[in-house]
Amino acid sequence: MARADSGRTGTGSGRTNGDVGGEGDVGGEGEGELPAYRLRRERELNSLYTTARSLTALGEVDEVLRSIVRHAHELIGSDFAYLSLLDEEGRLVVRASAGTISPEFSSARLPPGFGLGGRVIESKAPFWVSNYREAQALPHDPAFDLLVPREGLMALLGVPLLVGDEAIGALFAADRSERPFEKDEVALFSAFASHAAVALNNARLYEQTRSSLQRLTDAYRTIEDQVATMERAASVHEALTHVVLTGGGPGDIAQLLVEHLQGTVTVQDRDDIVLATRSPEGQRADSEGDLARSLREEARGTGRCATVRGEDGTFRSVVAVRAGGSHFGFLSLARRSPPEPADVRMLERSAQIMGLLILMRDARVEAEERVRGELLMELMSPAPLHPAQRDRALARGVDVDHLDTLVVADCPERSASDIVRHLKPLSARWSGLAGEYLGRATMLLRADDADAAAHALHQELGRTLGAPSLVVADRIVGQERARSFTLTQRCIKVLRALGEQDRGAATQRYGMYALVFDPDRTDDLHRFLEDELGTLLAYDRRRSTDLVTTAAAYFAHSGNLSRSARALHVHLNTLLKRLDRIGVLLGEDWRSPDAALRLHLALRLHELRAAVGGAG
Incomplete structure (x- = not known):
């Protein structure tokens, strides 16, 4: 072949x-x-x-x-x-x-x-x-x-x-x-x-035909998914618009997101205080930890949604709530499955809507507070209140004829305006008005017991301010609101001179010091101090000595000579000579019980008057 x-x-x-x-x-x-x-x-x-x-x-x-x-x-x-x-x-x-x-x-x-x-x-x-x-x-x-x-x-x-x-x-x-x-x-x-x-x-x-068909099928499914996502987004947008138009709050937005995202939704304010938490029916809300706090910092820094998976398998997504360049809080989602891009966009859009709601609410509150502040200033004025002003107050649930207590709050670590910001939400509960008056955080309210009202407000401010404060209340007599204001702010100075840093009380509780902080009793205070300390004060002025200071240190240390000398930074012999001179000027019985009581009280009131600013 x-x-x-x-x-x-x-x-x-x-x-x-x-x-x-x-x-x-x-x-x-x-x-x-x-x-x-x-x-x-x-x-x-x-x-x-x-x-x-x-x-x-x-x-x-x-x-x-x-x-x-x-x-x-x-x-x-x-x-x-x-x-x-x-x-x-x-x-x-x-x-x-x-x-x-x-x-x-x-x-x-x-x-x-x-x-x-x-x-x-x-x-x-x-x-x-x-x-x-x-x-x-x-x-x-x-x-x-x-x-x-x-x-x-x-x-x-x-x-x-x-x-x-x-x-x-x-x-x-x-x-x-x-x-x-x-x-x-x-x-x-x-x-x-x-x-x-x-x-x-x-x-x-x-x-090739089968691959092309598969690509077409995938593309069709992608289009279907996109259409479904768009319809879902439109539904959420419509629901969010309804929340805005009906004056809804954070809880309404959280519930709306729960229905669409099937996870636990939490809303927090700028101080990380939880405003609302919503979860699917039968699901328990997870407690947050350090992971959530670090997520909040990342979300606030980037301005975008931040997501991380925890050790328990839960995916946590956090987005900062912002509007008008201001930070208002956080919106977070926790669930077992990772968020899809559409879910992230929904969270971010909801945070924007919530920011606008808060901005609108703050604008309304600011306008309302401005009106209330103006009302407070008008009430503190000695001029009679105009009927229109009375009507404006009644429209805001405030009956000026029943505002019988004035409160002044002071916190060295916070400004007066900051204290007022925390007082204003409390004023609504007391049917009163809060504002800044003459540089002091001031509040007019109705209370049956001024001391109890001061104590309650002090407790509330302590929780929100997070710093020690003094809250003093005074019962208004007639329409003398200005006089009550003077009493309360001078009483605060007396309390600080007495070493008080964190307390809420009425001026009546410190009645024994009324000679110092009550302007109407200035003459009584002057006569008492002149009778008890006039000789020593005159001697100190003429001779440039410190007999008044020596007597105050002597009583402050219960008559102990060694401790008094150390406090005055003098030798013991010098202290004895000064005490002898006091005895010559006041009489040898100045250390007897009755004389010592009057002299000790006069010395204390003299110090408090200087602290309040009334020393002459």
């Missing part, structure tokens, strides 16, 4: 393949061999068409590749068969094989133009060699040649896989012994390769 490759030349074992025809050609067979030849050809053709039909029924590219090499292996009867396709760089890459031994051969790569495969691709025609290793006419690739002895490859036939005029790869039949490939084998293998190329191309087109 002829060793031919359809008119092309191959080299093997030092021999050259001839052209079609020659010894063993079909035309030279005897008449007795013709029926057998026809029968064999008929079986081969039937096998070819059966194989081709089976290939057309396959859809997956990898499945078609495996089926091609399996049928090629059976059809040509070679030791093994393999199929290589061209990659993007023009290399032939083995994609499927049957009957191979070496695992490395199953993924072999052949550079463009090398080996028998390169000849087949360039010529787009079949080519074979009886001994690949000795085929000197073929350019050999060193890497591929290392695989040849491992696989035992000897005779090799390659036919192109053509799609139209384009070669997409090659199909190979190989034997591990030297042999020629007959003309009929080459023709049969080429016909099979043609069918295989069509089936492979169809599989590729099917895969």
Whole structure:
């Protein structure tokens, strides 16, 4: 039989393949061999068409590749068969094989133009060699040649896989012994390769179509999801608008978000105080920790939603509530699943709406407080109240005729305006007015017990201010509000002189010091101090001595001479001489119980008068 490759030349074992025809050609067979030849050809053709039909029924590219090499292996009867396709760089890459031994051969790569495969691709025609290793006419690739002895490859036939005029790869039949490939084998293998190329191309087109369909399906689903997200966002926006128009608060926004986000929603003010917490039905709200506090700092710093997953698996998202350049608090979400981008946008939009609500509320409150502050100033004025002013107060739930108590609050660590900011919410509960008057945080209210009112307000301020404060109340007599104001602020100075730093009380509780802080009793105080201390004061002025200070230190230390001397920073003998001089001026009985009581009280009132600012 002829060793031919359809008119092309191959080299093997030092021999050259001839052209079609020659010894063993079909035309030279005897008449007795013709029926057998026809029968064999008929079986081969039937096998070819059966194989081709089976290939057309396959859809997956990898499945078609495996089926091609399996049928090629059976059809040509070679030791093994393999199929290589061209990659993007023009290399032939083995994609499927049957009957191979070496695992490395199953993924072999052949550079463009090398080996028998390169000849087949360039010529787009079949080519074979009886001994690949000795085929000197073929350019050999060193890497591929290392695989040849491992696989035992000897005779090799390659036919192109053509799609139209384009070669997409090659199909190979190989034997591990030297042999020629007959003309009929080459023709049969080429016909099979043609069918295989069509089936492979169809599989590729099917895969591309399916991929395109999947992309279209995914795109359609994405559009559906986007539409659903937009409808959901529109629904939330409509609900938020309704909250704004109906004057809703943080709790309404939190409940709205719970319905759409299915998690625990918490609203906090600028002082991190929880204003509202809402959770899905049957779900317990999680307590926050250091993680939530650090999240708040991040959200406030970036101005965007910050999310982190805690050790318990809960995702916490926090966004700062801002409006008009001011910070009003935080809006947070806690749930088991991570927030989607649409959820984050919903949180951020809700925080903006909440900021606007707070800004509107603060504007209303500020306007209301301004009116209340003006009312307070008008009430503190000695001029009679105009009926219109009385009506304005009644419209705000304040009956000026029943405001019978005046309160002054003082906190060294806070400004008067800051104290007023904390007093104003309390004034509504007391049906009163709060504001700043003559630099003091002042409040007019109605109370049955001034001392109890001062104590209650002191407790409230202590919780909100977080600092010690003095709160003094005075019962207003008639319309003498200005007099009550003077009494309360002077009483605060007396309390500080007495060492009080954190207390709430009425002026009546310190009635024994009324001589100091009551302006109406200034003359009484002056006469009492003149009677008891006049001689010592006059002596100190004339001689530039400190007898009054010495007497005060003596009583302050209960008559203990050593401690009194140390407090005055004088020698004990000096103290004794001063005490003797006091005895000469006041009389030797100045340390008797009654005289000592009057002198001690006078000295204390003299110190308090100086603290209040009335010393002459």
